[in-house]
Amino acid sequence: MKVVHYLNQFFGQIGAEDKAGIEPVVKTGPVGPGVLFQELLGSEAEITATIVCGDNYFAEHIDKATEKILAMITDYHPDLVLAGPAFNAGRYGIACGAICAAVVSRLGVPAITGMFAENPGVESFRKTVYIVATRGTTAGMRDGALKMARLALKLAKGQPIGPPGEEGYLPRGLRKNYFAPETGASRAVTMLLKKLKGEPFLTEYPMPVFDRVVPLPPVERMSEVTLALITSGGIVPKGNPDRVEASSATKYGKYDISALQRLTAESHETAHGGYDPTYANEDPNRVLPLDVARDLEREGIIGRLYPYYYATVGNGTSVARAGQFAREIATELIADGVRAVIITST
Amino acid sequence: MVLELCSVSVEDISWGRKTILDGTALLVHREGLLAAAKGNDHRITSVKAFIARPGESVRILPVKDVIEPRVKVEGKGGMFPGLISGVETVGTGRTHALRGCAVVTAGQVVGVQEGLIDMSGPGAHYSPFSRTLNIVLAVNVKYGTSPHEHEEALRLAGLRAAVYLGEAGRNAKPVDVERFEVRSPFTPKRGNADLPGIVYVYMLLSQGLLHDTYLYGQNATSLLPTLIMGTEIMDGAIVSGNCVSACDKNTTYHHQNNPVVRELFKRDGIDLRFLGTVVGNCNVTLPAKLRAAQYGVKLVEFLCADGAVITKEGFGNPDADAMMYCAGLEQMGIRTVMITDEFAGVDGASQSLADTTPRADAVVSTGNANERILLPPMEKVIGDMRVIERMAGGQSGSISQEGITVELQAILGATNELGFEFLSAREE
Structure with missing residues (x-):
């Protein structure tokens, strides 16, 4: 299968913050962390192209940049798109999320990225894109790339995806049904006894925070x-x-x-x-x-x-x-x- | 108070010249069953009976209620007190339950809140009644019968049929005996006083207007929360009269086999003390909800509970009652676990409940009822297929060449909030 990888200017080996304004460019084959990804993906997948874009350019021209990058990706007819990982870099995280979301919704091609849980890109895109949990810094590159590669291959092959804890992605905020090993009644009594003993337990549905609407002043006349x-x-x-x-x-x-x-x-x-x-x-x-x-x-x-x-x-x-x-x-x-x-x- | 609930095994069911249990094969005399179901009810114009077995290509809809056939062989009272037998207290002695079979009332529909049962295919994973040998009653009533009279006629016909079939198990040898013993909460058995005391808070959906549950024949709508022995529950004191969405409707069968009561009895004296059950209703007005929750919390406190399990029926409106019980109990220092299903939208992206309290920190989810499922066509339909488009969980265009696409909401018992099933939901 063919893979396209997205990177920012730093990981794409163009330059540091002073090059953050560059427009998207295409490079053939894997670049930077792409070399590691290629190793992890093995012979089943080939990174045919890498698209590199400056973080500032993307942040300042989100719509235009997305269109440009989407067109570049389309040219390579990939079976899978990888972005990042972006660790805790906010602008980069948003770019990775936005590109993956566009690839999934508009090209119908599986896409995956990786970020630190507190990256602002997580909140914006976790419902639409699989985001693998990484550490906050590049020290987590190998571990993050390993989880991304494993999940990416599963997605590309259309295999069923397990829960976040098992697969390593950040929860998407989507409620999905599954059959538990015990009945609800049995789980309830067990949970209550743990709660009473002060032992750790996991609620199956954390309470949502509701919108509170402040009433407007009464209508005059x-x-x-x-x-x-x-x-x-x-x-x-x-x-x-x-x-x-x-x-x-x-x-x-x-x-x-x-x-x-x-x-x-x-x-x-x-x-x-x-x-x-x-x-x-x-x-x-x-x-x-x-x-x-x-x-x-x-x-x-x-x-x-x-x-x-x-x-x-x-x-x-x-x-x-x-x-x-x-x-x-x-x-x-x-x-x-x-x-x-x-x-x-x- | 000791109840021995005995399982009489039924592994096959067929029509016969009289109604008897021959080994594990139940033979049913059809005319006798029909006559029993109809009783003297002049509102009923006709009753038809069908057999539906697990694995068959059969779809039953719309289903109103499911009842386990039982017979009282020893001890006070009879089946379904206050509705079929007298009002004598039940919950002692011996009761034989015909395990593996059930009476299903179906046919002409009261509201649009009934559900379906598939006897095979993917839908069969979601309903406990896909695994029972079902005697299905299609009951028709006189034209012009009011919905409330119609509901009563169907409810009683199902109960009478269950009593008629249950009688066949009177002299059978049980394969299993569950012994349930109620002890006074104020005299703990020696040696186990350190175990946490648990009370079960059992909310009965009862809002009037076809949302009714019966306790000894009395509509729980006008009830203040009260105490009931676990043995009474397991002996048929609570009967469903509800026309609500199928997935989390507590049928009479669910009440007869309440899994929380069973679980608490099982662990009583081992890792907990089962102190008792508080039954309450869920009314529709705010003062009625507050009154019930406060009164119920007081009873739980009176029983010196350390913890409580709260169960529900239905969704939306009853979410508010459940949260009031939860917040009220936690405020008194009584730890809670609540069992609820979820309505998180078809994609699972929405919040799941209509009300909330930060104190509900221990919740068991019995699944997202909005999740969709494609049910392939069945060779035989008992009832009326077309109602699926109007049924809660169905929609216009539900029926296609590939089958019917419905939300789990339409499948009877799929997300039961007594915790009867294994289904749950998690965040992905």
């Missing part, structure tokens, strides 16, 4: 404000035209209510699979309060009701996906001058 309705309770036009899922929704709907005074059992229903739908289907206003919102509009308590509402299903829908829906919906609402929203859940 509600009577002049356009109000919108949003629900995660799954109220959709009868027949669920957008096929919003009963659980783990991948989409939301935007529905016209400009001509409606209230929802009815004939016009709307819930698509939600996590609660008893009987009462929502009987009177959908119970979940999406269009009836009372119209009252408020008539009474002049709010300026105007936004002519559309948005609906999704909150049941088992991942927080990341919900965040994405929220950003898209908020952008539209702000563009349309909506100043207040009532969100109903179930």
